[in-house]
Amino acid sequence: MKLKGRSLSTLLDISQNEFFYLLELSHKVKKEKRDRIFPKRLINKNIALIFEKSSTRTRSSFVVAAHDEGANAEFLNRNDIHFGKKESVKDTARVLGRLFDGIMFRGFEQKTLEDLIQYSGVPVWNALTDDHHPTQALADIMTCQEKLGNLKGKKIVYLGDGANNVAHSLMIASCYAGMHIVICSPESRRPNDFIIKECLKINKETGSILEFETSPMNAIIDADCLYTDVWISMGEEENKEAKERIELLKPYQINSEIMAATKNKNTLFLHCLPAIKGMEVTEEIFESMNSAVFDQAENRMHTIKALLIATMQD
Structure with missing residues (x-):
């Protein structure tokens, strides 16, 4: 290469x-x-x-x-x-x-x-x-390979702010890997239209699937991996918009109810870190056997x- x-x-x-x-x-x-x-x-x-x-x-x-x-x-x-x-x-x-x-x-x-x-x-x-955030997405897919094996057709669901850098790069990487990726977010926090368009081009070559969903319970069924990120980016903490976003994203928290609803006891949990436990993910899920966040960080x-x-x- x-x-x-x-x-x-x-x-x-x-x-x-x-x-x-x-x-x-x-x-x-x-x-x-x-x-x-x-x-x-x-x-x-x-x-x-x-x-x-x-x-x-x-x-x-x-x-x-x-x-x-x-x-x-x-x-x-x-x-x-x-x-x-x-x-x-x-x-x-x-x-x-x-x-x-x-x-x-x-x-x-x-x-x-x-x-x-x-x-x-x-x-x-x-x-x-x-x-x-391309270097993060490389580590994300490497971790999925280690934990899930062949990624062709594996379902990864990203819950939360679909308009941020992590979601954008994860979409591209998952499409390259031939995965079934679902971006689950409020309609107002959908990914960038240009990136969606480019991912759909990749899908034609790789056979991957890209979907968008607003309901977590609809998105997560049979998920092989659930992924989330902080809801507020660095430097935005005191913004009025940031506080409104937290309220908007509360239904997208990854917790025991969400994890159980995947109907897959081996569903992997990923987070790019740092995590605000109790916000986008609960302590229980973050520290669970399903969590691979520190393998992901090492990668x-x-x-x-x-x-x-x-x-x-x-």
Whole structure:
């Protein structure tokens, strides 16, 4: 697969075959890590980690993945660089592209990421924007493969805010994987129309199914996996709109009643974390035997490592 030098803005940037290649490589590097094998494929590579939004899993995953492969990761937050303020994103990108072999961006606007890709001249990876979260979706599908085996036709139901970045990337990834994905959300929080259109194109090639439902009880029957995310994004906590959204999404909480209604005692529970227990999911479900959230969190590192290797290895 010719991914060297490529950026990852959204999962639509890669083909289905490239998607599966990244997953296969993820499983390989996870086994290497378990066997204490460190091939150091990225020695003398330097990676800039730009954080407009803070994170536990993303920062830790990129740092550990880079270190395991012999690369250096430099953390840059909003106080470290004049990003889009005293210096334009375009100029910052051209400077960082001269100094680093790759750039990770975790922030707000997709446009900022696109500018980094356009002007830096090095691979740029989307570690979360308001519209997409592709590295999370890679870890989600890797976890489903580990727990559910062959994913063709497996039913995954996302409950909650269908208009957010996690739902968007999960839709694309699930369609690539040939799954039956249901986005269960209020009508006002449906996913982006463009992403829906692109997923329907993928479905024609993969045989996957994409459905939308407003009723949790209708959506979850025979689900192999239930997935949710926080209802309020970072920085929105005090917004009036955020409080209204919480009220709107209360019927979409994953709890014991919802889990039992799947009629599948082995239904997997996933959450990208951090979770607000008692809001989008109850403590009981989060800590249950069905929960794979910490396998999912670990897999962020393995899938990120695969992405770094695939796009930067000489």
